[in-house]
Amino acid sequence: MTRLSRVVPRPKTAFLPLAFCLITWLLGLALSIPLGTKAGLYTWSQQINDTTLIALPTPLDGAADLQTAPLLLALKSAFPEADPHILPAEDIQENLSSWTTAWTGTLPNIIILHASETLPSINKLVLQQAPHAIIIPPPAQKSRLWPFINSLKFNAKILAYIISIGALLLIATLLYGHVYTTCRHTAAERRLLLSLGANTQQLSNLFANRVSFMAFLGSIGGDIILIPTLAFISNSLRPLLHLPPYHHLSELFTPHLFLPVSLIEILCLIPCFIAAISWGLTQLFFHINITKTHLSL
């Protein structure tokens, strides 16, 4: 360690790393809220009934049979994601028996598929191919829930923006206060260093390196606290999504289950981002304070 680095002021309290620990926790939470809400709502919406049934009239002369195969083919080619297929006869028999007394006639052909947004297009196609077909759409849960889901997503984004901006303002305020206090308390030492020929840039570089290192350490601490926090929150929400409680931490980041895997990569990058932003802001505030001190001498 050089003599210069030993005389350049260093952050003496544990306050700075602790503050950056909290800021990282807040930033991580802010990033997780919209991603978690999106993934959670996706999982939730998957469980809404979107089964559409297309019943073709009971075949008397085999005409319906002739309609079923081309209609199924057309549906499969036009809406493969809806997974159209013919309901097995046993299932049809079981369903009909639950509605009424035992079905004695010929069983109708029923095509089953899963769709909600594409339902109007499916209707159009079915009526073109088989005008006598009866379409039984799914309950209108999804369309009614759509505004609520959108509102949740929007509010999650707004909340994330507010927390992120708050965290960034907190970083700026914290660093300005720290640099200002340090510059005031060490004005005599700094003046002596400058009078001995030290360069202001050398001083600010050394000081900024120290502050950013402290911020980096604090931020890693924040990440370490953040992961169990997210695990706790997501585990608490899993029963609401009809998901079983997880047994391993890795399940927290299972794709399409709750939090996306990319989130953990972003969380790992937060300490680097915090260190970089702290370094830049410390340099800026140090030069502002130095200029002020020079003028006030």
Place this chain on the structure above:
Amino acid sequence: MITLHQVLLPTDHSLTPTGRQSISLHIKRGSVLWLHGPAGSGKTKLLETIALQHPLQTGSMRIMERDAGPKITEKTRGILQRCISYLPARPTFFETLNIFDNIALPLELNHLHHADIIKETGAILRWFQLDDQAHKHPSQVNFTTLQRAACARALITQPAILLVDEPIFSLSRSLRELFFSTIKELTRNGTTTLLATQDNTYSNLLPGDQLLLPIASPQTSHTTAPFHTETREHTPPQPMPEAPAP
């Protein structure tokens, strides 16, 4: 070497009606200038201004052919401050460094090699008889030792300009003679020296020009008659003379 033109400096109101004096002077390389005057006459302020401790508000100043006036750049300030040693009335030290490191710091800031720093610092510590105090921290030594250390720190870089404030002359006689003999040696090598004092008797120890402060008229100019009239180039730092035999 040093040129001041209409630089306004504050004085005590009892000494000048306006409480300010305008100083214009030219000091040649290798000359010695004694600043005389009562307390509040602006001696220390003048030294601090030349030491670039205060930003110049009015007038102009050139040091070593560089503009050191109100528009001085940070780069120029750094370059000039490495060539100027200012020995203030109350020298300050870094408590985190011991006496050795405090004295060696200006050499490190001048980017000298580690071996040279050790050699030069060792030599000047012996010269000022500070060997046995070298590893103590400033709070652990007495005021006289601190003054010796301040002299050593000011002289270790063999500065082009040396500015000395009065209280340093209250050193013991032996140390004062040692100090002045070192300044004489540096002056021969081209160092320009300004010394502030209220007591004329000290000026016998080092012959030089005299400037009485405060300057009454705001337009008074003063050009020093150089102690060494010939123009000399600044020589690179020379190794410190060997320590005197105990």
